[in-house]
Amino acid sequence: MPGFRNNQVARNVHFLDGRDDEILGFMQTGSVTWGEMDEWLHIVISMPETAYSVWTCVDDHVAETGYRHGTQITLAGNPTVIAPGFYSILSPEGDCLQVNINEERVPPRTVSFSLSNPDPRQMAFQRRVRNRDMRCVVSREEVFDYDFVTFHAAHIFPLAHLDLWRTGNWAAVLSDDEMPGSSGIHSVQNGILLDQTIHTLFDKYLVAMDPDNNYKITYFKRKTRMPGNGEPMYLNPDYPAKYQPSRALLKYHFRMAVLCNLKGRGAEYDWDEDITPGMDSVKEISGSEQGKLRFELEVASRLNALEA
Structure with missing residues (x-):
């Protein structure tokens, strides 16, 4: 029935098709432009860019015929920041269009925790990331007196997906000549130093950096800070x-964040990381929604740390 709205994720920008159904959307946190959205739509829509156009909506919706739309929006190179509201994706002529969405799945991540007895490869990874960055690369909060208690050396490509790392031959993109281990996943090039809160957001695809846009930082969730x-x-x-x-x-991480958030999968792996000290973490994880998958990823992360 026309008029579907995705209420499972918090959004303030909504993209509708010609039947008034919401097919994409995201949380505008203040900096995303139409030029960037042009690139994002290339990631999410499995159609040539010449096959569709974005239009303003009339009265926050479009009619089934696709004719009740406003003006056509120029995307490529447009520096205008996207205003929260409703927009329609129609043909370049303003007609109804079957919009084909990329069906690629986003691999879930868990916030990586340090092992009680990390092996030399992990220790080398941590040391090299710390020495290079000496601050959170997102907030730019500096480390003083070599006190990293609230900073994490985070893997960009998650350790839990070592199998995907190997089958994707990701080690081939590295130029690091000092990386520990055989797989390369512990290379300093696969690491960034993050504040522990931002690390959680990064692992949940709620903050990402686009190297093709001057490494611009984008949050996909509205927060106080x-x-x-x-x-x-x-x-x-x-x-x-x-x-x-x-x-x-x-x-790669930025692409996954765009897919996850525009398609509405930001809530699919909404795991609670706030486990009270002293509680049975295995019981808490296995008892949560998607607990089996999360538990498997936690175990895989620890096993892969010994194999990488």
Whole structure:
């Protein structure tokens, strides 16, 4: 029935088809432009860009015929920040259109925790990421007195998906000549230093950095504090390119974040990380929604740490 709205995720920008059904959307946190949306739609819509256009809506909706629309919006190179509201995706002539959405699945992530006895490869990864960044690359909050208690050396490509790392031959994108282990997943190029809160958002695809847009930081969830939103991530200018975070790996994470949030899958893996100290973490995880999948990822992360 026309008029479907996706109420499972918080959004303030909604894209409708010609039948008034919501097919895509996201949370505008203040910096996303139409030019960026042009690139995002290339990721999410499995159709040539010449086959569709974005139009303003009339009275926050479009009619089934597709004719009750406003003006056509220029996407490519448009620096205008997208205003919250409703928009329609129609043909370039303004007619109804069957919009084909990319069916690619987004691999779920869990917030990676340190092992009580990390092996030398993990320790080397942590040390190298810390020494290079010395601050959260998103908030730019600096580390003082070498106190990393609230900072995490985070993997860009998650350790839990070591099998995908290997089958995708991601090690081939690295130039690091000092990476520990055989797989390369512990390369400093697969790491960034993050504040522990931002690390959680990163692992939930709620913050991402686009290396093709000057490493611009985008939040996909509105929060009281969004440090660095709309600004470039920090890259230490004193380190050569072969030790910098990999553009290809950051681009992969950004692509997954766009797919996850525009398609409405941001809530699919909404796991509660706030487990009270002293509680049975295994029981808490296995008893939560999607608990079996989360438990498998937690175990895989720990096993892969020993194999990478």
